[in-house]
Amino acid sequence: MLLLVAGIACSGAEHASAGRAGASGAWDALFPTLGNGGYDVSHYNLTIDYIPDTNRLKGSAVITARATQDLRRFNLDFAGLKVLAATVNGANARPTRNKNELTLTPARVIEKGETFKAAVEYGGTPRTLEDSDGAVEGWIETDDGATALGEPTGSMTWFPGNHHPSDKATYDIAVTVPNDADGDPYDVVSNGELTKRENQGDHVTWRWNCREPMASYLVNVTVGYFDITKGRTSGGVPIYIAVDPDEAEGAEESEDLVSEVVDWASRRFGPYPFSSVGAIIDHLPDLGYALETQTKPYFGSAPDETLLVHELAHQWFGNSVTPRTWKDMWLNEGFATYAEWLWEEENGGRTARQTFESFNNGTHPESKGIWEFPPADPPSGGQVSDPPVYGRGAMxxxxxxxxxxxxxFFAILRAWTKQHRHGNADTAEFIALCEMTSGKKLSALFNTWLYEEGKPKGD
Known part of the structure; x- marks a missing residue:
């Protein structure tokens, strides 16, 4: 599937003007085929038509990217849905599929440094994926619609892209849904801000814009019926909370708590990094987890205070400062878990030291399994959300x-969120910041707690 240049025969090294194929993966140690090489995405413009009654989706993805090499062809991560057409810079491109890899061969070589637009039209019934532990992700039907949850691989089930956390981008997302059988419109909630809601007879289009860069695993679209509450935190950040009526009783204090937590975290971790905040509280009680989808964490049922603190803390740790590789996930989950400890400590509960001890001696209900592997070295992709990444990371x-x-310590946290705001970072950079700020050599501490097998001695 090479783009051949007529009249040129090559032996040995390929002539530079012929370009090279972009890599079919980012070669992440845990998810080697996720992501792709040869380009960086700056923006996704996603247009979705979705029919909840039949779970059928028709989509268009326009991807703006910059080539990091002369590109003869390039890959996008995409699972399940049928490709109907593809173009690059307005000219037809040849699509080919191999499992979850969509390869586009443009009409001409894209030169290094060139900004280009790839457009893919697609449709079908989007997949729900099941992880090794039985958890589901991807496009998930609910009792009144659907939700799209992307960590770690699920986003590729409903739009093609460079699905590795190291390639963040901004998003415009437009979703058109029909009125239901009673003529009532569905609600559509997504990341960022609602820019327009257009009634079109028996259909409604919801247009959302996320102006700050976002890793694709944090993208969410949720369709259903919701009670919408709008407001502002005391610090002035706009709030948008969508609550399924079946969860209304348990979510009565959510708006006040979102405001309180965001203002508290802004003092502790630095200014809130996005232009709005909120939550999606759906009715999917068997989901088994919540997800820190950017600006609006997703909950399958009304969250308790601790869970809300955890997912909102991710807006700083994971969403704004995003791990460079999946092995750095402790920088997400360890930090969000420690935010729980801090919140409890500062609101009349156990001190962080007491919580540490309860994990260390095995009396904490979430301490089971925290010594199975080092938190900064998960042995497989299926273990990036296992207890060591959370509990031992917080320890x-x-x-x-x-x-x-x-x-x-708190100067380190504020410097971390400031220096890497809307970017990517890794464990080595965090260690360097800790040592520079404190003036102490901390390699032994980090080696013990992040990389050594088993329970550390003497703690």
Whole structure:
């Protein structure tokens, strides 16, 4: 499937003007085929027509990207749905499929440094994926619609893209849904801000814009019936909360709590990094997890206070500062878990040291399995959300805090979110920041808590 240049025969090295194929993966240690090489995406414009009654979807993805090499062809991660047409810079491109890899061969070589637009039209019934532990992701039907949950691989089930967290982009998402059999419109909630709601006879189009860069696993579209509440935090951040009526009783205090947590976290971790905040509280009680979808965390049922703190903390740790690789997930989950400890400590509950001890001695209900592997070295992709990444990751942060002192520790957290705002970062960069800020050598501490097998001795 090479784009051949007529009249040119090559032996040995390929002539530079012929371009090279972009890599079919980012070669992440845990998910080697996720992501792709040869280009960086800056923007996705997604247009979706969805019919809840039949779970049928028709989509268009216009991807704006910059070539990082001369590109003869390039790949997009895409699972299940049928490709109907593809263009690059307005000219027909040849699509081919191999499992979850969609390869586009444009009419001409894309030169290194060139910005280009790839457009893919597609349709069908989107997939729901099941992880090794039985959890589901991807496009998931609910009792009154559907939701799209992307961590770690699910986003490729409903739009083609460069689905690795290292390639963040901005998004415009337009979703058109029909009125139901009673003539009532469905609601559509997504990331960022609602820019327009257009009534078109028996259809409604909802247009959402996410102006800050976002990793694709954090993209969400949720279709259903919701009670919408709008407001602002005391710090002035716009709030948009969508609650399924079946969860209304348990979610009565959500708006006030979202505002309170965001204002608290802004003091602790630095300014809130996005232009709005909120939550989607759906009725999907068997989901078994919540997800920190950007600007509006998704909950399958009304969350308790601790879970809401955890998912909102991710807006700083994971969403704004996104891991460079999947092995760096402790920078998401360890930090969000430690935010729970801090919230409890500062609101009349256990101190962080007491919570640390309960994990260390196995009395905490979430401590089971935290010593199975080092938190910064999950042995497989299926274990990036296992207990060591959360609990032992938080314990590592507490040991840093006790070693450097509160003043330096919270300065480190604020510097981390400022230096890597809307970007990517890794564990080595966090260690370097801790050592630079505190003036202490911390390699032994981090090696013990992040990389060594088994329970550390002496703690």
């Amino acid at each position: 590592a942060l507490h040991r840093v805090r006790e070693t450097v002192g509160d003043e330096d």
